[in-house]
Amino acid sequence: MGSTITEKILARAGGLDRVRPGQNAPFRPDYMIAYDYPGYTDVMFRQMADDFGIDRVKDPERYVLFIDHMTTRNDEREKQMHDVTREWGRRNGVEVHEGMGIGHQVSAELGYAMPGKFLVHFDGHVSGLGAFGALGWGVRKDLLEAWVTGAVYLDVPASTQFHLEGRFAEGVDNRDLIHHIIASYGADACAHQVMEYVGPGARNMTIDRRQGLCAMAMFTGAVSAIFNPDEKSLAYVEKVARAPFEPVYSDPDAEYSAKYSIDLDALSPQVVLPGSAKSANTRPVEAVAGTEIQHAYIGSCASGRIEEIRAAAELLKGKKVAPGVQFNVVPTSQRIYAQAQAEGLLDILAEAGARVAGASCDFCVGYASPLKPGDKCVSTGVLNISGRMGSTDAEIYMGSAYTVAASALAGRIVDPREVMS
Amino acid sequence: MSVVEPVFAGRVAWIFGDDFDVDLIIGVENIKYYDPDKLRSVCMQAFDPAFVTEVRPGDIVVGGRNFGYGHPHYPAMISLRNAGIVAVVAESYAPGFWRGELYQGMPLVTVPGISSVLQRWDDVEVDWKAATVRVARTGEVLQGTPPSAHAIEVTEAGGGLNLLRAQYGGGRAPAAAETVPAS
Numbered sequence: 052m053g054s055t056i057t058e059k060i061l062a063r064a065g066g067l068d069r070v071r072p073g074q075n076a077p078f079r080p081d082y083m084i085a086y087d088y089p090g091y092t093d094v095m096f097r098q099m100a101d102d103f104g105i106d107r108v109k110d111p112e113r114y115v116l117f118i119d120h121m122t123t124r125n126d127e128r129e130k131q132m133h134d135v136t137r138e139w140g141r142r143n144g145v146e147v148h149e150g151m152g153i154g155h156q157v158s159a160e161l162g163y164a165m166p167g168k169f170l171v172h173f174d175g176h177v178s179g180l181g182a183f184g185a186l187g188w189g190v191r192k193d194l195l196e197a198w199v200t201g202a203v204y205l206d207v208p209a210s211t212q213f214h215l216e217g218r219f220a221e222g223v224d225n226r227d228l229i230h231h232i233i234a235s236y237g238a239d240a241c242a243h244q245v246m247e248y249v250g251p252g253a254r255n256m257t258i259d260r261r262q263g264l265c266a267m268a269m270f271t272g273a274v275s276a277i278f279n280p281d282e283k284s285l286a287y288v289e290k291v292a293r294a295p296f297e298p299v300y301s302d303p304d305a306e307y308s309a310k311y312s313i314d315l316d317a318l319s320p321q322v323v324l325p326g327s328a329k330s331a332n333t334r335p336v337e338a339v340a341g342t343e344i345q346h347a348y349i350g351s352c353a354s355g356r357i358e359e360i361r362a363a364a365e366l367l368k369g370k371k372v373a374p375g376v377q378f379n380v381v382p383t384s385q386r387i388y389a390q391a392q393a394e395g396l397l398d399i400l401a402e403a404g405a406r407v408a409g410a411s412c413d414f415c416v417g418y419a420s421p422l423k424p425g426d427k428c429v430s431t432g433v434l435n436i437s438g439r440m441g442s443t444d445a446e447i448y449m450g451s452a453y454t455v456a457a458s459a460l461a462g463r464i465v466d467p468r469e470v471m472s
Numbered sequence: 473m474s475v476v477e478p479v480f481a482g483r484v485a486w487i488f489g490d491d492f493d494v495d496l497i498i499g500v501e502n503i504k505y506y507d508p509d510k511l512r513s514v515c516m517q518a519f520d521p522a523f524v525t526e527v528r529p530g531d532i533v534v535g536g537r538n539f540g541y542g543h544p545h546y547p548a549m550i551s552l553r554n555a556g557i558v559a560v561v562a563e564s565y566a567p568g569f570w571r572g573e574l575y576q577g578m579p580l581v582t583v584p585g586i587s588s589v590l591q592r593w594d595d596v597e598v599d600w601k602a603a604t605v606r607v608a609r610t611g612e613v614l615q616g617t618p619p620s621a622h623a624i625e626v627t628e629a630g631g632g633l634n635l636l637r638a639q640y641g642g643g644r645a646p647a648a649a650e651t652v653p654a655s
Contacts, residue, residue: 191568
């Protein structure tokens with residue numbers, strides 16, 4: 052019996068010949084990533100020094116820090132927090148990446164996400180790096196264990212295979228696919244497992260879409276998601292890789308706990324009702340069409356890439372955002388921002404009345420441009436729990452960039468296919 | 473040495489449904505508070521305002537499938553722990569919640585089918601390492617899925633940080649540089 056790509060990556064990281072689902076062992080990540088955030092990194096820095104005598108880490112190249120949250124107010128509190136991170140990075144010889152955008156995207160741009168590599172973070176959306184044939188795993192506070200010991204104990208996950216056929220229809224993207232999966236198979240369909248995307252539909256999918264898809268894995272209960280490397284991901288990584296890497300692939304006779312087949316052509320736009328991404332909250336866009344909105348947002352680690360900016364520009368070109376709607380478009384990284392600018396997309400958006408902001412996590416978490424009580428927002432952010440983007444009395448609907456942009460034009464949730472046809 | 477009793481004898485203080493978002497225990501407007509008095513004042517208010525006065529140290533809570541789904545914040549479970557809850561028994565757990573609470577040291581017992589068998593205030597005996605639940609009312613013993621040896625080790629230590637401290641505290645951890653360079 053063969054192994055999945057996930058099992059092969061973990062076997063290497065664990066120094067083992069092979070691993071099997073359910074096996075518990077320490078695994079040594081290639082990179083151990085964090086963004087600075089109050090109560091997380093500042094506490095970890097202190098614990099490392101005070102509890103574990105780590106004045107300076109042994110393998111600084113394995114530690115990665117991003118400054119991507121709390122970057123938009125430029126006040127004293129932000130400065131103090133980031134200074135603690137900068138100082139720790141300087142003292143340890145650990146790279147601190149700031150002003151470049153959302154870490155889960157910048158990790159790819161800087162070549163950390165190489166096929167076959169194992170990366171951990173306290174934040175689960177690091178799963179987005181699975182687009183490159185790497186395994187990204189959000190281990191929450193066990194990141195400290197990794198930082199202190201160099202390895203982290205994990206249960207080897209089983210994998211669920213999603214065989215994708217075809218291509219997304221116009222006005223439909225990876226966001227509709229993940230919500231279709233949650234609605235069809237359940238919010239715990241892949242609990243404690245890795246989602247593995249295969250088939251012609253997976254190969255057809257662009258890197259941006261793969262990243263957005265993998266970034267949302269946690270909402271099926273998965274610990275991560277992954278694509279096997281192919282020409283597209285290898286071409287990307289070869290330009291940016293910061294270390295030698297060895298791609299691994301699932302064996303044809305690898306074992307899966309379940310296999311599902313999905314025809315991408317048959318998917319339609321999905322919208323998630325306020326509360327959470329669970330199955331019962333997922334609706335075809337037609338079912339919520341007409342819901343008035345005051346806010347629209349394209350961005351986050353699961354969106355805001357060049358394809359989403361292009362989608363928004365395509366819909367908004369020569370039109371105006373509806374009166375009374377604030378439409379924030381936040382490219383996921385400054386590199387994407389520059390590309391969108393070079394393609395003329397940001398001018399189109401600005402002329403249409405959208406507000407384009409520099410890359411950060413702050414809009415997705417309600418730190419920048421927070422929602423007020425009574426507001427309704429349609430969002431490509433990763434979460435729509437109450438209070439996520441501001442007031443706990445605001446409501447957040449989630450959908451694709453097509454759905455968000457079309458809704459921003461209409462002032463109410465609409466089916467983007469109606470606007471595009 | 474374990475800081476956790478091997479068997480809990482207590483009552484079922486509450487039974488939550490499937491896909492339960494633990495932040496609702498205290499209300500999403502309170503998920504950033506750690507002050508014990510504040511947490512006590514909001515704990516389970518939306519479910520049973522008398523909860524914190526009726527619950528006794530040693531009681532447990534029961535969850536359905538995918539307990540902890542959503543984006544769990546730590547204060548909700550801290551509020552239950554402060555009120556006396558010593559363990560969770562659920563049909564299954566959302567991975568993020570499971571990892572986060574294991575780190576916090578809360579015994580998490582997986583017993584498929586549990587939520588339809590128990591009633592509120594049932595007296596139960598929970599052997600968390602064996603994943604068995606004895607129900608006094610019926611005499612039935614439910615068998616779940618025992619935790620891994622590592623999860624037992626973390627729980628017995630009182631959580632991930634305490635285990636690390638026991639293993640590496642006071643000395644130099646494996647990740648420390650061999651020599652401090654002259655500066």
